Structures are given as C-alpha cells and as structure tokens.
Amino acid sequence: MAELTLVILAAGLGSRFGGDKQLAQLGPRGETMLELSIQSAVRAGFSRAVLVIRPELESQLAAQLASQGPADFGIHFCIQARDDLPLPADKVAALLEGRTKPWGTAHALYCARHQLKGPFAVITADDFYGDNAFACMAEGLKRGGWLMVAYPLAATLSEHGGVNRGICQVKDGYLARVEEYKEIIEADAALAGRFQGELRPLEPDVPVSMTLWGFDDSVVSWLQDALISFLLASPLPGEECYLPDVVQAGIDQGQKVRVETAQGEWLGVTYADDVPRVRSRLMELLSD
Numbered sequence: 258m259a260e261l262t263l264v265i266l267a268a269g270l271g272s273r274f275g276g277d278k279q280l281a282q283l284g285p286r287g288e289t290m291l292e293l294s295i296q297s298a299v300r301a302g303f304s305r306a307v308l309v310i311r312p313e314l315e316s317q318l319a320a321q322l323a324s325q326g327p328a329d330f331g332i333h334f335c336i337q338a339r340d341d342l343p344l345p346a347d348k349v350a351a352l353l354e355g356r357t358k359p360w361g362t363a364h365a366l367y368c369a370r371h372q373l374k375g376p377f378a379v380i381t382a383d384d385f386y387g388d389n390a391f392a393c394m395a396e397g398l399k400r401g402g403w404l405m406v407a408y409p410l411a412a413t414l415s416e417h418g419g420v421n422r423g424i425c426q427v428k429d430g431y432l433a434r435v436e437e438y439k440e441i442i443e444a445d446a447a448l449a450g451r452f453q454g455e456l457r458p459l460e461p462d463v464p465v466s467m468t469l470w471g472f473d474d475s476v477v478s479w480l481q482d483a484l485i486s487f488l489l490a491s492p493l494p495g496e497e498c499y500l501p502d503v504v505q506a507g508i509d510q511g512q513k514v515r516v517e518t519a520q521g522e523w524l525g526v527t528y529a530d531d532v533p534r535v536r537s538r539l540m541e542l543l544s545d
Contacts, residue, residue, distance in 0.1 A: 259374075259375035259376055260303075260304040260305060260375065261298075261301075261302060261303040261304060261305075261375075261376055261377065261378070261395055261398055262303065262304075262305050262306070262307060262372070262373070262374070262375065262376070262377035262378070263294070263295070263298045263303045263305070263306045263307070263377065263378050263380065264306075264307045264308075264309065264366065264369055264372075264373070264377055264378065264379045264380070265291055265294065265295075265306060265307070265308045265309065265380055265381070265382050266309050266362055266365045266366070266379065266380070266381045266382060266468065267279045267291060267308050267309060267310045267314065267318070267381075267382035268309050268310050268311045268314075268336075268337040268359055268365055269359075269381070269382070269383065278290070278382070278383035278526055279291055279310075279314070279318075279382035279383055280314075280317065280318075280321075281383070281526065281532070283385075283526070283532065283535055283536050283539055284539050284543060285539060285540045285543050285544045289321070289382075290382060290383050290384060290385050290525075290526075291308070291322075291382040291383075292321070292322070292325060293385055293539075293543075294380055294382075294384075294385070294386060294391075295322070295325050295326060295330075295332075296325070296326075297386065297387065297388045297390075297391040298378075298391050299326045299327065299330060300388055300391070300392075301388070301391035301392045301394070301395040302395050303330075303378070303391070303395065304329070304330060304331065305330065305331035305332070305333065306326075306330070306331070306332050306333070307333045307334075307335060307369050307372045307373075307377075308322075308332065308333070308334050308335070308382070309335045309336075309337050309365045309366070309368055309369050310334055310335070310336065310337065311336070311337065312336050315334050315336075318334070319332075319334070333372055335368050335369040335371075335372060336368065337359055337364065337365050337368045338368065339353060339356060339359065339360065340353060341364075341367070341368050342360070342364075342484065342488060343367075343481045343484055343485055344485065344488055344489075348488075352488060355494055356494055357494070358494070358495060358497070359497070360484070360487075360497060360498055361497025361498040361499050361500075362381075362468065362497070362498075362499050362500040363480055363483055363484060363487075363498040363499055363500045363502065363503045364480075364484060364497075364498055366379060366476075366480055366500060367477070367480040367481065367484060370477045370480070373472075373474045373476075373477060374474060375473065375474065376398035376399070376401070376471065376472070376473050377398070377471070377472060377473070377474075378391075378394045378395075378398065378469065378470065378471050379468060379469070379470045379471075379472065379500070380468055380469055381467075381468045383525060383526060384467055384468070384523065384524070384525040385522075385523065385524040385525065385535070385539065386406075386467070386469055386519070386521075386523060387519070387521030387522055387523070387542075388521065389519055389520045389521035390406050390469060390519040390521055390523075393406050393517045393519060393520075394406050394469060394471055394517075397471050397515060397517060398471050400515075401473070402471075402473070402513060402514075402515065403470070403471060403472050403473075403476070403504070403507070403512060403513065403514045403515070404470070404471040404514060404515040404516070404517065405425070405432060405435075405466055405469065405470050405471070405504075405514055405515070405516050405517070406469040406471075406516075406517050406518070406519050407425055407427075407464035407465060407466060407467075407469075407516055407517070407518050407519065408464070408465055408467050408518070408519055408523045409461065409462045409463070409464060409465070409518075410422060410424070410441070410448065410459060410460070410461055410462070410463045410464075410465045411448070411461035411462065412522070412523055413465055413467060413523055413525070414441065414442075414443060414448075415525075415527045415528055415531055416530075416531070416534075417527070417528040417530040417531060418442070418527065418528050419439070419440030419441055419442045419450070420440075420441050420442075420527050421437065421438065421439045421440070421441070422437075422438055422441055422450070422465040422466070422467075423435045423436070423437055423438075423465055423466030423468075423499075423501040424436050424437075424438050424450070424452075424459065424463055424465055425463070425464045425465060425466060425516070427464055427516045430515060430516060431513055431514060431515060431516060432504070432508060432514040432515075432516050433508070434505065434508070435466055435501040435504055435505050435508075436452055436501070436505070437452075437499050437501050437502065438450035438451060438452050438457070438459070439451045439452075441459065448460070448461055464516065464518065466501055467523055467525070468500065469519075470500065470504070476503070476507075479503050479506060479507050479512075480503055482506070483498060483502060483503040483506055484498055487502075522538075522542065524538055524539065
C-alpha cells in the first residue's frame with residue numbers, strides 16, 4: 258500500500274478573520290487547527306504532510322511543527338506563488354498586473370504538484386475535522402479513486418456572518434454535482450446563499466464540501482486544465498479558481514467521486530467572533 262499524504266492548504270489571507278487563522282491557537286493545549294489535523298492524520302495512518310503556504314509563514318510553521326508526529330512523519334512546505342501558473346511567461350506577467358490575491362484553492366493544490374505521489378487527502382489549515390473524518394478518508398484512499406468526506410450544511414455555519422460552501426448533490430453514493438455558494442446565512446429561520454450572484458434557498462441537511470477531498474496524482478492534469486481555462490477567460494482581480502470547480506469538471510467527463518459522511522463534529526473560524534465558541538468546544542472534545 259502506497260503511503261498516504263495529507264495536503265494542507267495554509268496560504269489563505271484570513272481576510273474576514275482579520276489575520277492568519279492557520280496560526281491561531283485554539284486547542285486545549287494551545288494547538289492550532291493544522292496541528293490538530295496532523296495529529297488526527299497520524300492516528301489514521303498518514304505518513305507525511307505537505308503544507309501549501311505563503312513564504313512569510315514558513316519559518317514560524319517549521320518551528321511550530323518540528324515536534325509533530327512520530328520521527329518518520331515527513332513534513333514538507335510548498336509556496337503558493339502567484340506566478341506559478343501553467344502559461345507562458347509573457348501571459349503570466351500580464352495577468353499579475355494589479356493582482357494581489359492568491360488564485361484560489363485549485364491553484365494552491367497545483368503549487369504542490371511536485372509533492373503529489375500516490376493517494377492523498379486535501380484539507381484547509383483552519384478547520385477541525387476530527388478523528389472520524391480522517392479515518393474515513395484513509396479507508397477511502399486505500400480503495401483508490403477520488404472521494405469526498407461531507408458534512409451537513411447546518412453544522413458548518415457561523416453565527417457572525419456569511420460563509421462560502423461547496424453545495425453537493427449526491428446520487429447512489431457518488432457526487433453528481435458540487436457548486437460553490439457564497440455568503441450563506443440563516444435569516445428568518447431559513448438558509449440561503451448566492452450562486453453566481455443569484456440568491457437561492459438551501460436545505461440545512463444538504464451535504465457540503467469542507468475541503469476534505471481524496472485524490473490520486475491524476476488530479477494534477479485536471480488542475481492544470483482548469484487553471485488554463487480560468488486564466489484565459491481574463492478573470493477579474495478578485496476572482497479565484499476553486500477546487501470544487503475542478504472536481505465538477507472531472508465529474509462532467511466521467512470521473513467518479515465517492516461521498517462519505519463524517520460522523521464527528523466539524524469546527525471552523527470564519528470570523529474572529531467565532532473563536533470563543535470554537536475554543537470552548539475543542540476544550541470539551543479534546544481535554545483528557
């Protein structure tokens with residue numbers, strides 16, 4: 258069995274949070290969310306982690322993670338560089354004019370392509386997924402193919418503002434469609450979010466992607482194709498290429514994506530005001 262790799266997308270700017278969420282100490286012993294994820298991954302049988310980061314985070318994260326996992330657990334860093342794009346240099350230079358934001362989660366994973374060997378899971382650095390989700394993912398990766406571990410929408414909201422989620426349609430245990438909804442909020446006892454600018458109602462139990470995906474290295478060619486299409490369409494300065502869009506492109510061309518539902522609790526901090534509740538809940542879940 259090939260070794261299992263955990264890819265952690267940790268280059269986000271934390272704009273709504275007001276800082277680097279990947280460095281926030283939220284666990285009962287001051288752990289960050291990514292430290293808690295690495296601990297869960299080790300227990301589930303993963304043997305290495307690849308962190309996609311901004312360059313200014315590397316020294317602090319390297320020191321912070323030096324003692325994570327057993328001695329043979331490998332930790333590698335990849336930089337999400339805005340100019341690391343699958344286009345000729347002159348086109349890249351033109352695209353970078355006036356661009357300050359990263360290119361999105363699909364680009365973040367593309368930047369780790371040289372470290373992607375065999376089966377791997379993808380998560381974000383600022384979410385708590387729990388042991389059950391990682392165990393479920395590890396078992397799925399051993400079976401091969403692409404998969405997603407989902408959560409019900411109502412379990413992933415914030416009391417302090419809108420959130421973005423990949424809303425999923427599942428048929429016979431396989432993902433049929435995933436669409437990126439933005440600014441999902443609860444108002445008047447109902448949920449709604451914007452899809453391509455249009456406000457649409459949503460059911461509380463609809464499965465959502467919390468960026469807990471399983472792939473093999475075949476996904477790299479899909480990432481490259483999606484980025485080329487996205488970039489050649491002259492995106493606006495704030496537009497991003499999302500990983501769910503890459504998955505959907507694969508589904509549309511026959512790629513099967515199994516869906517499992519996590520039995521444990523998901524926790525995340527979109528806004529700084531989410532911190533007290535998340536910190537308190539982690540204390541309840543993880544204290545000895």
